[in-house]
Amino acid sequence: MDRADSASGSTADRLLPPGDFGVALAALRAHRGWSVRETARRVHVSEGQICNLESGTRNPTPAVAAACDAAFDADGQLVERARAGRRDTRAVEVVEAGPLVVGYERILQELKDVGRVGGPSFVLASMKSITRFLTDAGPNAEGERGANIWLLASRFAEYTGWMAQESGNSAEALNWTARAVRWGARGGDETVAAYALVRKACIAQHRGDAAAAVSFAGQAAEHPAATPEIRAHADRRAAQAYAHLGDSAACWEVLKRFRDHAAEAAGERAPYWGPRIENANLRLIEASCMLSLRRFGPAADLFAAEQHPDAPGDSNSRARFAVRRATALAGAGRIDEACLIAEAALPVIRRIDSATVRADLGRFVAQADTGRSGPGRRALLAESAALATG
Template sequence: MAYTSIGGTTAGSRSEGVELLKASRFLFDRYRQLGQVTRPTVVLPALIAQTHTLKEVAATAHPSIRQALFRLGSRYAEYVGWLVQESGDERGALWWTRQAVDLAAAGGDHHLAAYGLVRRALVTLYRGDPEQTVGLARQAQAEAVPQRVLGLAAQREAQGHAIGGDHAACMRSLDRARSLLARSASDSDEPVIGTSNLTDPVAMITGWCLYDLGRPAEAAPILDRELANISPQALRTRVRYGVRRALAYAAAGEIDHACHLIRGLLGDAVTVNSATIAIDLRHLTRVLGRHSRNAEVRALSPDLATALRLVTP
């Protein structure tokens, strides 16, 4: 039997399956790096092709390598789902998340189903639906899954409570997330589930949540501190939280500083072209619009409007 991969046509022996697994694992990290510095549509075709290759080869692969191929294929599919959401296609994102769960199950990994709920909760979070976000995150925490998945689910639950205005429940969920993520460890060579670009994800999400809870003056310095720890190469991550930081300062009344911060991000926002980042850009536009007499706002407005038009699907 032969299969076609990005590198060409190869016979499906065990040794070749092992080589495909090694090459695809190496490529996965490169694709994640590329996804940080360019728009989703640049990366998606290759990612989708590689996902299909892993799935097809795994179906007839030697039993000793089959499950590992399916599991890696599931991580490709999960990443595709995230980038599809970044491109503004929620339905497509949910479809790819289901594919990821199915591929993981075929590979003997039933934990990704719980993380699939966390991913679905990200979609409802950006829809502004606290009830579904909290419900999906709690459903994920009801599963017997690794500490990292539980921690990410608790973190998502906190974000759901934040958009619902429940400060106490949000802080309890963040405390639980910190405890769970501190206890999580993996010596596996499989890709890390969730972001790998935040040194302290719970601290960053605390700043994120405080803004949603109507406490922007508390959120801003936390976002300042955590943004300083993000690698310059993690451009998409820097823009995501940088826009949220500018939004926090604007909502706290520091309009000139907010304008200064966002001006330095507009070019990068267009480069990564994220539908989810565009949501915060729209919020920022509305906040700054209340200060239309401010000289910094007047100077920024044309560039902000252009950037928003370019990143909106």
């Protein structure tokens, strides 16, 4: 059962947030948890047309607007938005700024929930559409209410950058991160500039440039606007980068700082930037570092201890750490066990289509391909290699 089937009540039971037809469509898609493909199937148009409608590059015909309205059970609200054309952002008066921020904060959380389960293809179009509306509305609200709109636009941009990275586009990820910094500053929050350095460290790490990742993480930790939460994120990236460089001593030293900063951050208000550090599993971080340091046996044991069926986590995280466990097992010579775990994760990896998980899968293939595989193992490795390269 998808989220659409489990959602209670029709769209007419709640007021759509401000915005034109494309913004409203994006908000509804986020609430239902539908991909662009699923929405296009239900509306009987192409995926490209859904993206164009959400981005505002194309206006809906009356027939398409009616089909969208019916698909989302919108009780005429989408048809009304289509008739109005693109909303004049000057109509977003200062008095509306509070409800606007509250509404889109809820939608941002919904989009993050969808992204964790479905991957970047489910949410990127929606994120860009809503960000466009917020940056149009920001200049028309003044004082604190205007600042709150810019801060929200910054949060949308930061997550859009993360989803762009997960789709495999590092350049677009950096571009959205830079926008997040600019818009955060307009909202009066300089901490996003510190967190942006963490994001740059993450992007460098996934490009394979561990030295750059160490440098960016160090800059983030030393940034004057960095909070304990941001410093903990920076330490995590630095530890993993040092492990990739084979520097065990530096890796464990930074992990000690990670513990200190994570403890200091405990009880802080929910952060604007990045996931809550208190939800990070230190033992899985340590296992990932052991894997990079080629301590395969201890890494496999630690992954196994933390990956019991009742362990919390979204499907993306579970697939990622399952593949890392399989890689550690392969490195320890337990190839058959490794292949069973990797094979079980392939359907989720295929559905989510995360560049991060695909990179991990590529490392599994390299470690498990001993050249002495039977037909079944060769088929699995070939399938995994094809999926890893996208």
